[in-house]
Amino acid sequence: MTEIPHSDDLATLVAILPAHLRAPVEALPADELLEIVLDLGRRPQARLAGRAADLSADPVSREDLEYVVRAVGDFGPDNRAGLEGTLHRISALRNRRGEVVGLTLRVGRTIRGSIEPLRAFIEDGRSLLLLGRPGVGKTTKLREIARVLADELGRRVIVIDTSNEIAGDGDVPHPAIGTARRMQVPTPDRQHAVMIEAVENHMPEVIVIDEIGTAAEALAARTIAERGVQLIGTAHGSTLENLVRNPTLSDLVGGVQTVTLGDEEARIRGTRKSVLERKAPPTFDTVVEIHDYEDLMVHADVAEAVDRILAGRMPQGLAIDGLGSSAEPAEAPVADGLGDVPAPAPFRPPNGAARILPYGIKRDLVERVVRELRLDAVVTERPDRAHLIVVLRARAGEPRLLRMVEETGLPVHVLRRNTAAQLRRVLQAAFNRTAGVEDEEAAAAAREAEAAVRRVLQEGVAVELAPQPPAVRRLQHRIVTRHRLLAESVGSEPERRLVIAPHVTAQSSA
Secondary structure, three states, X not given: OOOOOOEOOHHHHHHOOOHXXXXXXXXXXXXXXXEEEEEEOOOOEXXXXXXXXXXXXXOEOHHHHHHHHHHHOOOOOOOEEEOEOOOOEEEXXXXXXXXXXXXXXXXXXXXXXXXXHHHHXXXXXXXXXXXXXXXXXXXXXXXXXXXXXXXXXXOOXXXXXXXXXXXXXXXXXXXXXXXXXXXXXXXXXXXXXXXXXXXXXHOOOXXXXXXXXXXXXXXXXXXXXXXXXXXXXXXXXXXXXXXXXXXXXXXXXXXXXXXXXXXXXXXXXXXXXXXXXXXXXXXXXXXXXXXXXXEEEEEOOHHHHHHHHHOOOOOOOXXXXXXXOOOOOOOOOOOOOOOOOOOOOOOOOOOOOEEEEEEOOOHHHHHHHHHHXXXXXXXXXXXXXXXXXXXXXXXXXXXXXXXXXXXXXXXXXXXXXXXXXXXXXXXXXXXXXXXOOOHHHHHXXXXXXXXXXXXXXXXXOOEEOOOOOHHHHHHHHXXXXXXXXXXXXXXXXXXXXXXXXXXXXXXXXX
């Protein structure tokens, strides 16, 4: 299959803009453009990944808005419209008289290969729920999943398209969903009914649904799952924990109920007599938190993850690279943004407790994640006593930190965001730990990789490791990368294994 990284037909969207705004939009990097905002009396603005740019010094006029509205045509009851043959979406803001006073023109794209890390989860028939804030690519991934399931896996797929956002405007679905069929929804409040109609009338093996947001839609999703149909959907909320705390949508992951324990049971559990427990099996088997285009957190066993949350513990998700074709990302220990500071020595957990110095990160967050991962580590504020530094990316270039790294040579690990999920991912990598692998198995794999690395460094020969499952290979990749060596996965499952080469010649792959 020829990979087409991005396809967005941006020219069609630009063509509906007033003439004086077209050139400024065309001058922007097309692959970064997320949406164009036109609000009456304010400067027109383009929103790109991580920034915004004014398109003109002149404020948006009523004539500008009317020009776009005429080009778009009718808006639906949800104040959304599309451009036939494209994936772009135009949404309207109205005043109390119903007049359009603002427009949001969102760029719709297809991104081939963006779901490779999730392929194993969808191939085995698991129901998959995508979470994430607006604009991180949930709908883009839905389109690609629909295409892969229909075209590459030959399954009967029906897309429930409430605002024509998944498969585009018009009666002919956009090629982005492949041969998957599409059912349009007349009004948003009919989405749950169309979901059930799809199952009853068209015998799908897979239902793809965007923006599950009401109790009726959550109930329809459970009904579909109980009929043995694979569900692929998105829901409001950025993390699994958000969803568990949402009384309207928590049924998607099993629901929550209050249970009163007997005195003896409460004593054995070490809890209060009234506790929260999961009410039923989850509708979705797997939940994927999309933190940004390059950062996913996968909860492969939703039932277990929800039980941990309700028990007051952190769920143990699998952090993976959301854009690469590999499900085994290897992370370098030194951050972007550290200027010309030489790469410090790799972090090797010491005998006894490792001392972590947080920089720009809350101490209690580090301590909580350390406890959750059961690491032999403590937090320190003294650089002269630390074994490694964890720093927030936004502060990675500060002179004080650079001097600290230069003076101590400490390994530095960087968090994109100040969140428990990011910190858990970084510390798992630093301490040779990985979710989904038993401690003994992880320790044996780490010892094997460390011994192989020593032989490669001492003898200058390639060393082949024993076959391992994907989660264990991820662990071994991280160890090899810290020693500035190359690890390549060879063979087919279940005999797939790592070969460590003596010199770095390319980015490692799995």
